Amino acid sequence: MSSTQMLKGIIDGCILAIIHEKEVYGYELAEKLEQYGFDSFSEGTIYPLLIRMQKEELVSSTLKKSTAGPKRKYYTLTQKGEDELQQFIARWEKLQSNVNLCLRKQ
Amino acid sequence: MSSTQMLKGIIDGCILAIIHEKEVYGYELAEKLEQYGFDSFSEGTIYPLLIRMQKEELVSSTLKKSTAGPKRKYYTLTQKGEDELQQFIARWEKLQSNVNLCLRKQ
DNA sequence: ATCTATATCTTGCATTACAAGATACCAAAT
DNA sequence: ATTTGGTATCTTGTAATGCAAGATATAGAT
Numbered sequence A, B: 001m002s003s004t005q006m007l008k009g010i011i012d013g014c015i016l017a018i019i020h021e022k023e024v025y026g027y028e029l030a031e032k033l034e035q036y037g038f039d040s041f042s043e044g045t046i047y048p049l050l051i052r053m054q055k056e057e058l059v060s061s062t063l064k065k066s067t068a069g070p071k072r073k074y075y076t077l078t079q080k081g082e083d084e085l086q087q088f089i090a091r092w093e094k095l096q097s098n099v100n101l102c103l104r105k106q
Numbered sequence C: 001a002t003c004t005a006t007a008t009c010t011t012g013c014a015t016t017a018c019a020a021g022a023t024a025c026c027a028a029a030t
Numbered sequence D: 001a002t003t004t005g006g007t008a009t010c011t012t013g014t015a016a017t018g019c020a021a022g023a024t025a026t027a028g029a030t
Helices: A011-021 A026-035 A043-055 A079-105 B011-021 B026-035 B043-055 B079-105
Strands: A059-064 A072-077 B059-064 B072-077
Touching (some): A011 A043, A011 A072, A011 B079, A026 A072, B011 B072, B011 B079, B043 B059, B043 B072
Antiparallel strands (some): B059 B072
């Protein structure tokens, strides 16, 4: 059981929360997640996830020039994304309490 | 993003915690998890998981007669399982604080 | 005998985190 | 001009795993 397996379905919510705060581009997102304590986030995780989320219409993107390299694709939340974030928060709260209930018994 | 996806790698830890408390059999485990708030736990999840955990020598099992049906396979933690439980708890604490850090920003 | 509740297991599928690598762009140094 | 290094995105393939669906079996009650 690896640490990474625990993230399934959870990074999505974290990403929604980060984008909600301020529009970000993929590379920046990976850095932020590391700042928040997640270790070494692969772009092989981030980019496919953002593409999937855009397909699901949770986020939308716009290209903007950069002075330090190629164009950046900035993401913002759609209304559907905002709703999904709220639902994620509710699920996360419930998960936390369920798991902690299991753990505190022992 | 379904609710169930969030469980990946987390049920393992919950199961370790429950078995640590008292030896249990699979069917009982599914009921307990439901009591703890997880909704409708499939045996198609529980049994393969217990078998996998036994292969990894985290748990061991013994068959015991039942008055209400076929024999029950009771599981207990091995020393390796106890160690894994402690490691899971550490990972879970870290995950909680990371995710909450993301969420509280918004 | 039949039915119901209990109990375990197997097969196959969908999801998804990630490693590894490919591609490309810009600025500054050589 | 060319090279180098940092920035930035995307694709392919793989492994892990929760779960639905169904098969199998036992014990007690009707």
